[in-house]
Amino acid sequence: MMNHPKEPVSDTPCPKSPHLDSVRVDLVRFNILxxxxFETLDACGPAEIAGKAPDRYRLGYYSMRGGVVTSAQKLEACTRPLEEMSPGVLLIPGGEGTRTLVDDAGFIERLRRAALEATVVLTVCTGASLLAKTNLMDGKNATTNKIAFDWVASLNPRVNWIRRGRWVQDGALFSSSGVSAGMDMTLAFIAEDRGVEEAERIAGRIEYLWNRHPDDDPFAIS
Amino acid sequence: MMNHPKEPVSDTPCPKSPHLDSVRVDLVRFNILxxxxFETLDACGPAEIAGKAPDRYRLGYYSMRGGVVTSAQKLEACTRPLEEMSPGVLLIPGGEGTRTLVDDAGFIERLRRAALEATVVLTVCTGASLLAKTNLMDGKNATTNKIAFDWVASLNPRVNWIRRGRWVQDGALFSSSGVSAGMDMTLAFIAEDRGVEEAERIAGRIEYLWNRHPDDDPFAIS
Structure with missing residues (x-):
């Protein structure tokens, strides 16, 4: 299991729920696992984008057991345990941590239940490897990181893996190519959820050049 | 002052220094304030990029007093206190937190000392407002977020503010336009520090379409 308990070596604990004081029940949860x-930008790019629509999405960061988790780029992030997560959008980043988590049956089963409850699931990069192992992607179109493509695809051949695609939408499942592609996908999700003008507004606010064509994938390896 | 002490409401404190066990003295510190x-992507975009050159840069996350700080997108990040920071590259993100910090004389003075010790300073978005208040940008060319441009520029008219520019380099000072532009700037810094091939390698690894022309600024407001 991940998130091994850490020694209490600091006086500054993770705050328990500092922004739960102002819950708005009309907000859609945007839950980030x-x-x-985990790969920092896989999670933080989509968080930046969804966070620019605070009247629509309420962001939360979760892990299996809660507490501090450390990204591949050494960012230490506070999380709440998955058991405290209310259903909504579920974003699954990739990163080197997926290489062991795909073989963690307890994690995969817990993820399966969280994904079943979610209204929409977004995977970024090798985050698709984790969802593929839950079998919830069987028969669906999806893509993943292009450098790690063969590894991810080998984990579940019942997924219809799309080799060329910045991102792929199949119903309520959005999956993106590597790292940065998660931002393009998240804008596409917002365009569907709130309209393309809202996606364009957000891209402008963060001065982001949105690659808005899902088939425009300069990093595909043919 | 920022980083008000938080109530110890959780059993999971920030780990003190989990990756200090393997210090390599030949690595350049890439210090993120x-x-x-703070704006999540302002910090995490550059972190993603520098983190893809682990043989060159050692990432660290700092705040005035250390402990947990919360981004504008509700990401709670563990930091170490500035007094523990060793000189190297210093990256200063922007975000709504800058609006009050520009008037925090203690913070600005501490930032001034940190920037004086740094070998290179990178500002993203309204992060330039903080550095401008230290007076260390006086007489230098710099840019900032385009929507907040007039506010930032008003803080210190002795800076030569460049209204059109994805990023601007003036010696060891790099400053970028808003949010996403910090990634383009960080790749430009790496191109100068390690060669353009290394910047291109990293952009490819994270499937990022690098906007490599500093004057190509589609978000400039004329």
Whole structure:
């Protein structure tokens, strides 16, 4: 299991729920799953984008057991345990941590239940490897990181893996190519959820050049 | 001052220094300054990029007093206190937190000392407002977020503010336009530090379409 308990070596604990004081029940949860070895931008790019629509999405960061998890880029993030997560959008980043988590039956089963409850699931990069192992992607179109493509695809051949695609939408499942592609996908999700003008507004606010064509994938390896 | 002490409401404190066990003295410190209300992508985009050159850069996340700081997108990040920071590259993100920090004389003075010790300073978005208040940008060319441009520029008219520019380099000072532009700037810094091939390698690894022309600024407001 991930998130091994850490020694209490600091006086500054993770705050328990500092922004739960102002819950708005009309907000859609935008739940981000973190784990040790998650890729920073896989999670933080989509968080930046969804966070620019605070009247629509309420962001939360979760891990299996809660507490501090460390990204591949050494960012230590506070999380709440998955058991405290209310259903909504579920974003699953990739990163080196997926390499061991795909073989963690307890984690995969817990993820399966969280994904079943979610209204929409977004995977970024090798985050698709984790969802593929739950079998919830069987028969669906999806893509993943292009450098790690063969590894991810080998984990579940019942998924219709799309080799060329910045991102792929199949119903309520959005999956993106590597790292940065998660931002393009998240804008596409927002365009569907709130309209393309809202996606364009957000891209402008963060001065982001949105690659808005899902088939425009300059990093595909043919 | 920022980083008000938080109530110890959780059993999971920030780990003190989990990756200090394997210090390599030949690595360049890539120090990221965080504060309450920092813009997530301003910090995490450059972190993603520098983190893809682990043989060159050692990432660290700092705040005035250390402990947990919360981004504008509700990401709670563990930091170490500035007094523990060793000189190297210093990255200063922007975000809504800058609006009050520009008037925090203690913070600005501490930042001034940190920037004086740094070998290179990178500002993203309204992070330039903080550095401008230290007076260390006086007489230098710099840019900032385009929507907040007039506010930032008003803080210190002795800076030569460049209204059109994805990023601007003036010697060891790099400053970028808003949010996403910090990634383009960080790749430009790496191109100068390690060669353009290394910047291209990293952009490819994270499937990022690098906007490599500093004057190509589609978000400039004329």
């Amino acid at each position: 973190l784990f040790d070895g | 965080l504060f309450d209300g």
